[in-house]
Amino acid sequence: MMQEPEKYQKSADATVLQAVERALAELRRGATIVLHDWSGQGALVQAAEQVSTEGLAGLGALTGKDAMLLLTARRAQALGMAEADGLIASGGVLALALDDREAERIRALADPTAAKAGSGRERRVVTAPPGLDVAAVELTKLARLLPAALLAPLPGAPVQSPLAWADAHDLLAVTAANVAEYSFASARSLAPVADAMVPLAEAEQARIVAFRPDDGGTEHLAIIIGEPDPEAPLLLRLHSECFTGDLLSSLRCDCGEQLRGAIKAMADAGSGILLYLTQEGRGIGLVNKLRAYTLQDLGSDTLDANEQLGFDADERVYLPAAQMLHQLGFRKVRLMTNNPQKVAALSRFGIAVEERVEHSFPSNGHNAFYLATKAERFGHLF
Helix, strand or coil, X not given: CCCCCHHHCCCHHHHHHHHHHHHHHHHHCCCCEEEECCCCCEEEEEEHHHCCHHHHHHHHHHHCCCCEEEEEHXXXXXXXXXXXXXXXXXXXXXXXXXXXXXXXXXXXXXXXXXXXXCCXXXXXXXXXXXXXXXXXXXXXXXXXXXXXXXXXXXXXXXXXXXXXXXXXXXXXXXXXXXXXXXXXXXXXXXXXXXXXXXXXXXXXXXXXXXEECCCCCCCEEEEEEECCCCCCCEEEEEEECCHHHHHCCCXXXXXXXXXXXXXXXXXHHCEEEEEEECCHHHHCCHHHHHHHHHHHHXXXXXXXHHHHCCCCCCCCCCHHHHHHHHHHCCCEEEEECCXXXXXXXXXHCCCEEEEEECCCCCCCCCCHHHHHHHHHCXXXXX
């Protein structure tokens, strides 16, 4: 076979990104995909959030087997399942039999804000294909859906490989290895795609550089104030997007104050960079953050609410921030943060944090419990 010209060949990262992004789009629209590994193990997967009676029937018709519901150990623990306790530390997944195939009950098991139809029934734990179970749930997280998936193993010892089986049934296929590599590949492929001067109310000498991954996914932004010197420690803020706080000035959090306060502090100091990272709700996405707010209104704090939904307390990653800094030419920073995890993460990715600069604001009354939770349960330093 003639080799493809070099300029048209995809990098390994581009191949990973394309395969996983297509799978995420399928799951978000309620479709079925084939998930497989290099050993020949394969399964059909749907997002539990998008479950329907017709979709469940389709899984059974294609495989001749009952589907199972995959929940994170965090979500299973919130449901009171003792089997989840030993899986928490490893980020494991628990598989439940779907004996009655009721879409409404499945959604109730996956979503603590949904109606609890039939939620008191006995739940039977079953064995899921190892490796595929974790990858299936990770796909739902990457799709910004609830972290729960439906999985039905492909027929045993098929004549065809899982990939060929997917082709024969006109289904998209993705490997578990690509799912595991996706976040790293996305961060590594970030590249600047636009750069413009944008005078700000608190910093007229500002420009924004947009970074986009190879798959054309969501952009991260670098807001550059003044003319920072790459040879000097950079005044830096890592700011995870917060639609409600940044744009609507929500009083539930302190994000809007932190955003605008950081820009003003950088302008007063003469220069600095704020990296605006698309990691809403500590990495769970806006829709899930609103679900977490519902749970908080019922008495949970922000950490417990995320875990009841099935997420870890904080799902954010900071490799994209380090990649952006490397490309902008900065290796030493003075980090504006109250979160020690950000200091540790940047250091791990080759950025020297020479100073932690305190960055906090008084409570407005509405966010007092939120700020206390950040201090007491997340270890933030105020």
